[in-house]
Amino acid sequence: MTVAETYRGINHRAVKLRNRSTVFRIVRDVGPIARIDLARQTGLNAATVTNIVEELLAARLVEETGQGTSRVGRRPIFLEVNPSARLTLGLDLARDSITGAIVDLSGRIMERFAEPAGPWLDGAVVLSTVGAMVQRLLATLPAPDRQALVGIGIGAPGRVSFSSGRYLAPPAYGAWDGLALRQEVAARFGLPTYFDNNGNTSTLAELWFGAGQGIANFALLTVGTGVGGGLVLDGDLYHGAHDLAGELGHMSVNLAGPRCACGNYGCLEMYVAVPRVLAAVRAALMSGEPSALRAGARSADRLTLDDVIAAAGAGDDLATRIMADVARHLAAAMTNLFHAFDPELILIGRDLARASDLLLGPVRQEVQRRAMAVMRENFRLEVAALPDAPVIGAATLALREFFRAPLPDRHDIVA
Numbered sequence: 291m292t293v294a295e296t297y298r299g300i301n302h303r304a305v306k307l308r309n310r311s312t313v314f315r316i317v318r319d320v321g322p323i324a325r326i327d328l329a330r331q332t333g334l335n336a337a338t339v340t341n342i343v344e345e346l347l348a349a350r351l352v353e354e355t356g357q358g359t360s361r362v363g364r365r366p367i368f369l370e371v372n373p374s375a376r377l378t379l380g381l382d383l384a385r386d387s388i389t390g391a392i393v394d395l396s397g398r399i400m401e402r403f404a405e406p407a408g409p410w411l412d413g414a415v416v417l418s419t420v421g422a423m424v425q426r427l428l429a430t431l432p433a434p435d436r437q438a439l440v441g442i443g444i445g446a447p448g449r450v451s452f453s454s455g456r457y458l459a460p461p462a463y464g465a466w467d468g469l470a471l472r473q474e475v476a477a478r479f480g481l482p483t484y485f486d487n488n489g490n491t492s493t494l495a496e497l498w499f500g501a502g503q504g505i506a507n508f509a510l511l512t513v514g515t516g517v518g519g520g521l522v523l524d525g526d527l528y529h530g531a532h533d534l535a536g537e538l539g540h541m542s543v544n545l546a547g548p549r550c551a552c553g554n555y556g557c558l559e560m561y562v563a564v565p566r567v568l569a570a571v572r573a574a575l576m577s578g579e580p581s582a583l584r585a586g587a588r589s590a591d592r593l594t595l596d597d598v599i600a601a602a603g604a605g606d607d608l609a610t611r612i613m614a615d616v617a618r619h620l621a622a623a624m625t626n627l628f629h630a631f632d633p634e635l636i637l638i639g640r641d642l643a644r645a646s647d648l649l650l651g652p653v654r655q656e657v658q659r660r661a662m663a664v665m666r667e668n669f670r671l672e673v674a675a676l677p678d679a680p681v682i683g684a685a686t687l688a689l690r691e692f693f694r695a696p697l698p699d700r701h702d703i704v705a
């Protein structure tokens with residue numbers, strides 16, 4: 291079934307927008323690409339592709355390059371994205387900092403700033419810090435580039451309503467409850483503004499620019515201070531009925547486990563989040579278990595995840611046992627995801643991705659042992675590609691909406 295056929299019957303304008311964003315996405319994902327291959331990959335006819343390409347060229351979103359090779363005759367003309375044609379501004383409110391960046395159409399960070407921040411700040415301070423950062427980023431742009439800015443995207447931890455642009459009772463972020471971050475930023479800067487959870491923004495970044503490019507169904511599991519992530523289903527971020535989908539850290543992996551702050555018992559986060567891993571190491575050291583980590587220069591309370599990864603890599607028994615335990619819990623959660631959503635790929639991101647040499651093999655093995663026989667051979671686990679995914683993804687929120695709207699008339703572009 292072609293894209294055109296899928297959308298037959300929906301109004302003409304919606305079909306046109308959908309086709310154009312499909313063409314642009316393919317140029318972005320696989321360009322440089324010739325028009326004929328675009329027609330082949332989209333299932334659209336040559337005339338439609340030609341019209342869409344004309345529009346994209348007029349808007350300077352794509353450009354022609356002659357870098358293809360041909361055995362005989364003229365060199366074919368290829369199309370690729372013009373990365374600087376549009377820019378977007380992303381803000382990521384993390385647990386200990388606010389990062390802001392200007393990002394181009396290829397996902398490249400042009401400019402970035404970071405400030406310490408966190409749940410201890412009240413809502414008004416968060417707003418003024420965010421405002422000052424946007425101001426500072428805008429000041430780095432020469433006037434023509436400011437015209438190219440399509441919008442602002444904001445990502446933050448905890449529960450965020452993408453549709454209302456408000457914080458929803460974020461755990462441990464009481465002072466931010468109900469904060470209408472999207473409306474405040476939009477009103478101050480007069481730019482389209484979007485707000486989402488940073489598990490979702492990271493997932494969006496991987497979809498557009500990272501390990502999820504061209505993949506219609508995948509899950510990202512981010513493991514750092516907390517555990518989160520997001521789902522891409524049928525080619526787009528999945529928000530759920532109330533914008534609360536993606537709480538992957540609060541899948542129970544142990545019915546008899548301790549109670550989590552979320553109310554559930556034995557949540558994944560309680561076994562694999564970095565503070566939990568370090569606490570397990572400390573408890574084992576306290577109980578007298580022998581380990582190279584005891585002899586390390588650092589005292590137990592200054593132990594880092596990288597110390598544990600290095601010790602496990604060097605064959606330390608305690609560190610190896612703890613990482614094997616992390617792998618087992620991750621595998622149980624990933625089997626649940628795999629059974630529920632049949633994704634093409636599961637990505638692991640953030641801090642624990644640094645332990646990929648220790649984790650990927652054992653997790654794959656354990657999933658093979660647990661998963662339904664009919665699904666087993668489809669399981670693919672990889673490391674997420676973008677260390678800056680939260681801020682790039684926040685910026686991508688605005689790009690995603692930009693490509694859903696009509697392009698300005700050619701007259702506007704020429705003027």
Ligand SMILES: [Zn+2]
Pocket residue numbers: 539540550551552553554557559
């Ligand atoms: Zn929980």
